Amino acid sequence: MKEELSIDIIGLAGACSYALDCIEAELVNIKNKHGKRVAYISICMAEYWKIQGDELQDLAMCALLHDNALTQYISEELKKDSVIHCKKDLSEKKTNLHCIYGEKNITKIPFKTDVSNVILYHHEHADGTGPFQKKWNEIPLFARIIHLADTIDIIGNNTGSGNNSWNFICQYLLKNRDGLFDSECVNAFFHAFTHSESFICLSDNSFEMKLWEIIPRQKRVFDWKTCKNVADFFAKIVDYKSSFTSRHSIGVAEKAAFFAQYIGYDSINVQKIYLAGALHDIGKMAVGNEILEKPDKLTDDEFSKMKNHAGYTYLILSEVNDFEEIRDWAAFHHEKLNGKGYPFGKTAAELNEPERIMACIDIYQALTEDRPYKKGLSHEKTCEMLDDMAQKGFVDSDISKKIRECFGGIY
Template structure:
């Protein structure tokens, strides 16, 4: 690939996937970025600091998928709704208790719900600390993998710390907390309450938490910014995404070299696969199986590299699916099945927003289509499915069959191949199945 890409364009589109995982309205991270950069400017930050702040705000939720399954397990709840509503808490005991009782095990049996609530009441502090620690540490690791500065990584690590020491996971106090984190936490609360109750609700929350959750100096800077009605008008605009892209400090343009795009795809594959213990490593394995098939079918090395990115990102839409659906041990009901099927459409929508990844979007959106037109989401038929899509579709199903799932154990390779061949010509391209079979046989011979 030649040419250049805007780093902000890539991160802005990927941040929409993070918004879904946090149960937030589309554009949450973008709006937080707008809020936080205005505060940073009011505090007199130079361009270098503003640039790191800008990326930290877009990436603040990088680790958010890593605790989704645990939330479902502990609270017997839909993680997307749980996370959305959790952001409205101020930390007071009565509010927390009401939240736990109203959000724990709403769809579970009374006995299961009772045991879950008792566990949370006894061990709530430790549970929340572990959930936040997992999220923050994973997010910081992924930020480093995406080549961002240690300042950006530290901002993600400290996101849930509070000025008075009452935050998580470490309980840092005052200026020991990254300044970027102090700004990001305020920006997050502003957006959550602005979206649910408007400017007055947002200002009330920020003012009431000054000196406890928030650095008073950050609140002071925000109050100065918020006094301008144009600030709130901009925050509510439909084109806020373009506004934030134009806001990028220095208008930095990153060269779209192959290694950089590979790093981004691999980093986000970690975010995707962290969503469920049953999909851990799935994207990486689909990339490996796709590459084995492509090699057998004579793909060039450059095209195989492109296909690997498509395989790594094909399931990015699953970040918008609740773990109560992804990890359900039994058969999905009609509504759950609609939610599961929607992940392919979400994958295409997210990737189509990135110029450098737009050609991957069609493949990601069609990886559950079938040759006979009985797939989803659009019921495409054989003449509408290119070879790239057929390869990833075959690799995806093969990995699903040979990996542990909540509803069954992993299958032996021979049984999985048998199932693929049973659907040859209807579900999957027999040429792709044959290529996978040859590649696996060659791999076994090489090891023997």
């Protein structure tokens, strides 16, 4: 595919950071917008070194995604532990594991500058007592900046706002200068934030507007390979949320793109539908695993909470500039032609073909994939169920028929 897709990649990273914040809020009680606050503190500190242009953009991207492997870490390393143990491990042990995973994941993101080891070492201490025992002069500057910004935001979250919080932060930084943090980064923080009033914007959310003023939301053009890598990066974060759907987003993305090609979509729209498939369940990051992983029938209240995920997908992806089309394709995958779907109760007249495709492909993928509590259905059985849904006015009958043809010789 030679055609290229233009994406607000920094906005997409910001949207993803919101989804990651939902996990941190669930596990360690860090309030939302943690990733964006870390990014804001980081880019304010960067002025001390006169960091500008592409470097500043990449610092912001790393800060927004510094905890990108959180769901993977929880899934692979802590799945047998209780939430209490998760909290303890996240704060005291094994932080190197989510750094290792995160560093590997981030290679899929097209940075403009070298950000090697930034995610890997963002929990290192200046005196060499961190997870990898690297001293400050062995740690990339961006990692040192993000480490301080991350720590300060967590402290601010725990101590509240106002002069008392500011005084505590100042004392903490001075006490841990040349221990947890190198002197340069401490100086950079006090250069950026000279008094409590300059720091107060982090608690009243006005910082977000300032963040995007400093970091312009410039769209970047990506070829198909890069677009796929970006989509897979975000899909992996979503799919690790629950072992019950460990490859669902990737599966939807792959099948939606394959089907779109089958019915004659051009390469740009194939890329768009792949990206929509990868992101369609990003809203599930805001839904607790006790609901996502319940093998029994959900109660009415639980099902109501589960249905919220499509609305969260819409909300999260609304943060990305010029992303409305992909957002709608992603978020409307539970809408029904008879108007009884969710999150908005769209009718047939309001649902275009890509949105109808996403609804059918999501069902097809969910029914055919294996889950811990069930074996996936055959292609034939799944198509019979899709046809039945079409007869009831839930999904598009033409698309259902074409899915039978498209995947008949494969699955």
